[in-house]
Amino acid sequence: MENADIAKIFEEIADLLEIKNDNPFRVRSYRNAALIIGGFPESMRSIVERDEKELENIKGIGKSIHEKIVEIVKTGKCQFHDELLKELPPGLLELLEVSGIGPKKVQLLYEKLGIQSVDELENAAKKGKLRDLPHMGEKTEEKILKAIQELKSRKGRFRLSLALAYAEPLVAYLKKIPGVIQVEPAGSLRRWKDTIGDVDILVTCKKDAPVMDRFVKYPDVKEIIAKGDTKSTAILKSGLQVDVRVLDEKSFGAALQYFTGSKAHNIAIRDRAKKMGLKISEYGVFEEKTGKKVAGENEEDVYKAVGLPWIPPELRENMGEVEAAERGKLPRLVEINDIKGDLHVHSSESDGIHTLEEMVSYAMQKKYEYIAITEHSKAVGVAHGLDDERALKQIKAIDKINIQLKGFKILKGTEVDIKADGSLDHSEEVLRQLDVVVGAIHSKFNMTVDEMTDRIIKAMSTGLINIIAHPTGRIVGVREPYPVDMPKIIEAAKKYGVMLELNSYPERLDLNDSHCRLAKEIGVMVAISTDSHNRLHLDYIRYGIHTARRGWLEKDDVLNTRPLKEVLKILKRE
Ligand SMILES: [Zn+2]
Ligand SMILES: [Zn+2]
Incomplete structure (x- = not known):
């Protein structure tokens, strides 16, 4: 767990209680607990194993929730949760996955129309049965149908970070099996796509190594779909499907290339091989006429055999990488070690968990030169956002700490809300005193494309903003981007000298890969930031880096690969 x-x-x-119309305070306490535990840097399991009493030190979690954490860690279940599930039809929770449907609406749909599942909801919407319910109309029906389509297309896919959280321990487990030589995840995981369907793991080993016997005994396996000598498939408890393949060392490179994909990339490579009189498969590259094997043991040789340099997995989408490789024009992609600092960090002053000092000390451990403390502004009430007065106070506090720091600087910043009319949630006086102003949208998503685009452009045109945070507002697998014309935003960013953030928070990854590429083409610099709310979130940078690599970004395209002095120069507003 x-x-x-x-x-x-x-x-x-929390959802079930809300559907039942339970006490709102009780609902909120569970929702809060979910938020705190989900973002907590240490695993509940290890805390409970060490000393249950330590749970009391976690701010914002009451006694009855402590007990449930212990129960879940020890038994893998929560009785209260099970009872609630029995009380209500099982399909109701699934309804919540339809974007725009909250617990209140679920209750309404269930009570008035007896709707218990997504299929029933779809039917009712198609038949025009929803429009007579309070606060609903024909438009709502259309929206719901669209949201159901979206839900169906993303079902069964895992967020990248979640797939990694399940795959990495399995890879470590497989590596420990006696006789195992190499273990390498392939597929979309190796390409760092933002969502993952299933996981392919490739293994080479000595003869008779008990790879498959051990794999099917992995404690996290829920169900074995197939077990063979060279390929086994299992479903993990999380629902993630994993294929493990045992390969001959002599064809490992070809298999790695083949199973990494993408399909479109492999077709392009295969066509190219064909024109050269070669055949390419998961076993190797062969001369068509003689059947002679010319490559297969390692991936570099596979590409070399078709006259290309090795192509980084993140680029393998058949989006021009084969042509670029052919012309020797592959980008030199940004790397994690290029990063010198983080420009979007919260502390406990707003909704972060750790103090400013704790965030700084972890950033220093990471050998960063700087971080920007960017608290929310007052419009984000739930996040305890800062008004002007508190912002000024924090500026003074940071100045004081900075005097004591050697080789490291805290940049004074804000994540200021861009209000519905495009104005900013701090006074110009405060914004002028900051080193970096990150502007963001956290509310009023319900606008037309033109309204939303104008709102952001208006904020950029103030000359007060350096960076637009999470520019499309998407939450991977949960919420589509708000309607916004990204090419127009990127053009405007260029015009006003504003940069765009690639938010590395695993649920966001926003900018996405193709927006990064567009920013690069138009000439807008990207800041890869983590939006950390506790210190371990600073490590989320790796998700941002690989997304940037998928967007073809090089070191120079990224603001925070620059040393402090240069960054300050770039951030200077006229
Ligand atoms: Zn934000
Ligand atoms: Zn933030």
């Missing part, structure tokens, strides 16, 4: 699993149980309890 990882923190994410525990958080999910509490989230469901």
Whole structure:
């Protein structure tokens, strides 16, 4: 049971209670607990194993929730949760996955129309039965149908970070099996796509190594679909499907290339091989006429055989990488070690968990030169956002700490809300005193494309903003981007000298890969930031880096690869 699993149980309890019209305070306490546990840097399991009493030190979690955490860690279940599930039809929770449908609406749909599942909801919307319910109309029906389409297309896919959280321990487990030589995840995981369908793991080993016997005994396996000598498939408890393949060392490179994909990339490579009189498969590259094997043991040689340099997995989408490789024009992609600092960090002053000092000390451990503290502004009430007065106070506090720091600087910043009319949630006087102003949208998503685009452009045109945070507002697998014309935004960013953030928070990854590429083409610099709310979130940078790599970004395209002095120069506003 990882923190994410525990958080999910509490989230469901909150949803179920809300559907039942239970006490709103009780609902909120479970929702809060889910939020805190989901983002907590240490696993609940290890805390409970060490000393249950330590749970009392976690701010914002009451006694009855402590007990449930212990129960879940020890038994893998929560009785209260099970009882609630029995009380209500099982399909109701699924309804919540339809974007725009909250617990209140679920209750309404269930009570008035007896709707218990997504299929029933779809039917009712198609038949025009929803429009007579309070606060609903023909438009709502259309929206719901669209949201159901979206839900169906993303079903069965895992967020990248979640797939990694389940795959990485399995890879480590496989590596420990006696006789195992190499273990390498392939597929979309190796390409760092933002969502993952299933996981392919490739293994080479000595003869008779018990790879498959051990794999099917992996404690996290729920169901074995197939077990063979060279390929086995299992479903993990999380629902993630994993294929493990045992390969001959002599064809490992070809298999790695083949199973990494993407399909479109492999077709392009295969066509190219064909023109050269070669045949390419998961076993190797062969001369068509003689059947002679010319490559296969390692991936570099596979590409070399078709006259290309090795192509980084993140680029393998057949989006021009084969042509670029052919012309020797592959980008030199940004790397994690290029990063010198983080420009979007919260502390406990707003909705972060750790103090400013704790965030700084972890950033220094990471050998960063700087971080920007960017608290929310007052419009984000739930996040305890800062008004002008508190912002000024924090500026003074940071100045004081900075005097004591050697080789490291805290940049004074804000994540200022861009209000519905495009104005900013701090006074110009305060914004002028900051080193970096990150502007963001956290509310009023319900606008037309033109309205939303104008709102952001208006904020950029003030000359007060350096960076637009999470520019499309998407939450991977949960919420589509708000309607916004990104090419127009990027053009405007260029015009006003504003940069765009690639938010590395695993649920966001916003800008996405193709927006990064567009920003690069138009000439807008990208800041890869983590939006950390606790210190371990600073490590989320890796998700941002790989997304940037998928967007073809090089070191120079990224603001925070620059040393402090240069960054300050770039951030200077006229
Ligand atoms: Zn934000
Ligand atoms: Zn933030």
